[in-house]
């Protein structure tokens with residue numbers, strides 16, 4: 001029974017992984033996938049439900065897309081906080097946990113089993129997978145959602161209430177939708193949001209973003225000259241990846257936060273940069289040591305014109321030096 005249950009959930013997770021194709025290799029951190037091996041371990045709790053119910057789960061995640069054309073993304077990697085480990089350990093105790101006497105396992109009252117979105121999408125622990133479901137709006141999410149994936153759908157707009165009061169939300173991934181509009185308040189009051197992935201959409205204007213973000217990918221959108229507000233990233237002290245490729249941007253968004261490690265701006269329309277874009281012309285001892293990965297290739301910029309602009313960097317930007 002246990003083995004069979006493992007196999008069934010294994011299939012569910014495999015299916016989720018396969019249904020999340022990546023059009024081109026993306027250099028994300030290991031933090032990308034949160035359905036971890038640990039989630040597989042939560043399997044034990046599947047013993048509590050009848051097998052035919054588990055089969056229904058599989059049925060709901062069958063995608064309609066043309067899967068064989070698409071490359072599966074990297075397998076889920078282990079990446080969990082201690083906090084989360086503790087949580088799942090108590091789940092394995094299966095209802096006998098003293099703090100939660102009414103608790104009944106992974107599909108019990110705490111896991112949104114009867115939440116309508118979880119019948120359509122797949123909810124595993126605090127992760128909600130809605131990839132490839134032809135959705136045209138963000139579905140209502142369980143209040144404890146921490147990781148939300150809704151890639152390869154047809155969502156056109158993000159409304160101000162879509163994520164309202166989801167205070168546990170840590171990652172939003174809406175890669176490959178049709179988003180052209182985002183309400184100014186859509187991401188406000190998400191105190192834990194760390195990763196925002198909106199690549200491959202039609203976004204023209206970025207709303208206000210929480211300063212807690214560590215990872216932003218808005219590549220392949222339509223931000224153009226005005227889509228990013230002045231000083232949009234200034235106060236993001238923990239931001240380490242900023243990916244803004246293929247957006248027709250005509251400038252480098254400044255100031256760049258101090259802890260930024262990777263800045264990808266390839267295939268834009270950036271024409272010039274200044275000596276103080278990265279460095280501090282008034283203080284030659286200043287070193288921007290975190291910023292190791294700057295991509296400016298595919299821009300009409302001649303990096304040789306500003307030789308002083310790279311003095312404080314650990315590595316030269318990649319781009320045209322002719």
Ligand SMILES: *[C@@H]1O[C@H](CO)[C@@H](O)[C@H](O)[C@H]1NC(C)=O
Nearest residue numbers: 280282283284285286287288
């Ligand atoms: C120059 O930069 C260094 C390194 O960031 C800093 O310690 C120093 O205080 C700066 N000096 C001035 C005059 O701002």
Ligand SMILES: *[C@@H]1O[C@H](CO)[C@@H](O)[C@H](O)[C@H]1NC(C)=O
Nearest residue numbers: 301302303304305306321322
């Ligand atoms: C790039 O700038 C350098 C230095 O100003 C100059 O010598 C070179 O001709 C420029 N290249 C192009 C293609 O404009």
